Amino acid sequence: MQHRSAEAQDRDEPTAGAQLMVERDETPGSAVSRRAVLGLGVVGLGVVGAVGAGMSGALDLWPGRATATPEIPDGAANLTGGHPIATKPPASVADWRAGGPPFYIAHRGAGIVLPEHSLEAYHAALDWGATCLEISIGMTSDGVLICLHDATYDRTTTLTGPVAEQPSAVLAKGRIDIPRLGPRWQGDGRPQIPLLDDVLAQIGPHAILCLEAKDDNAFKPMMKAAAAHGLNGRIYAKLHLPATARVAQARAAKVPIFMYAGTATDLAPARLDPVLRDLDRARDVIVLPAVVDNAPIDPRIVSRVVGRGVPVWMYPVMRRSEALHFLSLGAQGLITPDIGYVSSTTASAQADTWAKGALASGELTRFPYSEKFGVRWGDPATDAGVIRLDVPGESSYLLLGQLCPVAPPDGSYQLEFDYRFDAPATPEHALTVAFGRADDRYVGPTAEAGSTGYRVVLRPDGYAALLADDGGTTPTRRTLAQASIEPTPVDVPVPGWKRLGIAVTPTSISVSRAGVEVLKSTHTAYRGGYVHIGRDGRRGPISLRRVRVTTPGDPRGAQA
Incomplete structure (x- = not known):
């Protein structure tokens, strides 16, 4: 069985030593300097729902999920203006994109606030207004699909070793374990490693999903699982450039492509331009890294790719200043592990938690x-x-x-x-x-x-x-x-x-x-x-x- 190298697994990680420095557009009234405060608050840790100014009781705008959902006035703008936070889930990728940019994509759920790729993190992202989530997928030796970023369990769970070399039975004793997030998520608070089937059932009806198979052998079963849940019109297939074989498979399934160019080599025109020519401007997207080789991506690269006409999404976007910077360069999508903060759907608090x-x-x-x-x-x-x-x-x-x-x-x-x-x-x-x-x-x-x-x-x-x-x-x-x-x-x-x-x-x-x-x-x-x-x-x-x-x-x- 083929596994991606450690370098390939982690190439979408921020690189230590790099710091994204951006300039802010301070022009009064400019699109990238607007910030509309929605007046939303968060109950407890922000996992079980949002309440605040503008609430009229516990609303169930997304049937099937027992959660208090913020009531947002029609046309209310998020951080950058122009794209209202949805009050109902999009019916399809086409429906979602018809709302116009900027698009916010939740990365690993709310992966720097709650344990990444847990059901808790996915639900928190929905509660904070996410209408699109990125989901990473591995497959156990007996063919069970799970949600996990790495090809091994070691970094984020209590288990060790390659996912693909162990049966699903090990999941019963495994938990997601990320100490930096706090004692709330330690001990009995550590979430279970979710099965893809549960995520598709619980999260799939409420958001667009960008599905990434971390193991080549998981790609076809992943696509089959999405189809079984009736989600083919509501998913992207996330691929790493050039991913020729997977592109053909996604096209055959009529699923749009989320193509990730993660390295300096990927960004070279000789390598990237043929891929851009083959992407469908109306359906597909190209994702560029915010950091390349320990330094912020050259804004001229972003502008050049934007000029090719395929919608550009940026990853990772951690801060509002980064969001403003990339949107000013013409990017349409922001992939963020803290969608509540970056999109300003969580209200300013007055005390720590x-x-x-x-x-x-x-x-x-x-x-x-x-x-x-x-x-x-x-x-x-x-x-x-x-x-x-x-x-x-x-x-x-x-x-x-x-x-x-x-x-x-x-x-x-x-x-x-x-x-x-x-x-x-x-x-x-x-x-x-x-x-x-x-x-x-x-x-x-x-x-x-x-x-x-x-x-x-x-x-x-x-x-x-x-x-x-x-x-x-x-x-x-x-x-x-x-x-x-x-x-x-x-x-x-x-x-x-x-x-x-x-x-x-x-x-x-x-x-x-x-x-x-x-x-x-x-x-x-x-x-x-x-x-x-x-x-x-x-x-x-x-x-x-x-x-x-x-x-x-x-x-x-x-x-x-």
């Missing part, structure tokens, strides 16, 4: 699919509701996207959280809060071209500063205020939890610790709504808990 042992939609590390860059979780018995920033040998930042954009009517808000230095004092690491950012691009320790906003920096040796990052071709960083608070000698443990507060008004910024103001500035240039919390330096973990955003007159803030 860490006490529930889970991440919220919009909480993003540098590489959200990476265990290395994932947050560390406190022991539920002794440190419930605590996360730790501790990437070995590197700085570590977390986007608090679930709170963003912080956009109070009068421009005033307060961000508060508890922090704890979990290592003896050293000038080599610091807690950093980056706020006032215009968009959600990843914030690292250095000033970056085009990125503006503020930083509060606290070191365990007592140094504190309020800084301004001034973007531009040659970015600069200015110190607006600094102080020394409770100095701690180097290599001496820093005692206990401290509460940090950052109060922003239209005319000032005030930073307090334990209720006492320690830094202040009247700088007013940057009032963007995106926030990161980070640990600078190569060593020294920092723990966080009880994040809150409060705004004047907001009753939710008073309850936080």
Whole structure:
């Protein structure tokens, strides 16, 4: 039996070391700068349904699924405008595409918020407005089709070894196991590895499915299973370029093609152009990688492929700024593992969900699919509701996207959280809060071209500063205020939890610790709504808990 190489299996993964940096179109009223807030909230962890402004009780707009579904006004736009979130499932691929771009495709369900390729993640994607999902499929040695990204069980489950070399009987004791997502998804909370038949039955009636056979031998059985469920008019066949044999099989079944070009070699005109000529512009799509060889894809490549006329979808799209960037280049589809956040169908929250042992939609590390860059979780018995920033040998930042954009009517808000230095004092690491950012691009320790906003920096040796990052071709960083608070000698443990507060008004910024103001500035240039919390330096973990955003007159803030 032939298996794809490890390189081929993982070539649609974001590559460590690459960071997508984009420029934002700030033209007032431009299509790519619009953001319509739908006013939708999420119950609990956001898995069992959405409620919020505009709800009129628990609606069952998708028969057969017991879930509260948000009532969305006719014509309500998502993040980018132009394509309303559907209030009913599309009848066919043609029906779905007739709605016009942009198209949002849920990757691995909600694969960076809930355990990837679990029924829980697929249902969460539907609850967040997904009308199209990408599904990866393997086949056991006795011919049972399952939903799993890799050819082996090792990375995402409690089982080990190749899927194709073991019978389906092993599934009874296997569970999906992704520790970075939190203790909610550990122990008895670990989901089962789903059978494709169950996914087609539960998810197929409610969304378009992009089906990918990870094993060549699974392709024909996968297509047969979709047909048995009456889904041939509601699926794409996801293929990796050039996939000549599978193209013929998909054409014979009259199924449109989702063609993925995942490497620099695939993107070369001599290899890609013949494939583009053979794709049907009215039915098929070409998928381009956001990252190629450790660097963001050259926008000229995207524009060139867009110009060939076949609809272009981009993968992976983790952030709203990335979505705006690719749509501005002419891409029509965005393949995202956090569809609720990227499409803005989840409302901005005012507090973290860490006490529930889970991440919220919009909480993003540098590489959200990476265990290395994932947050560390406190022991539920002794440190419930605590996360730790501790990437070995590197700085570590977390986007608090679930709170963003912080956009109070009068421009005033307060961000508060508890922090704890979990290592003896050293000038080599610091807690950093980056706020006032215009968009959600990843914030690292250095000033970056085009990125503006503020930083509060606290070191365990007592140094504190309020800084301004001034973007531009040659970015600069200015110190607006600094102080020394409770100095701690180097290599001496820093005692206990401290509460940090950052109060922003239209005319000032005030930073307090334990209720006492320690830094202040009247700088007013940057009032963007995106926030990161980070640990600078190569060593020294920092723990966080009880994040809150409060705004004047907001009753939710008073309850936080």
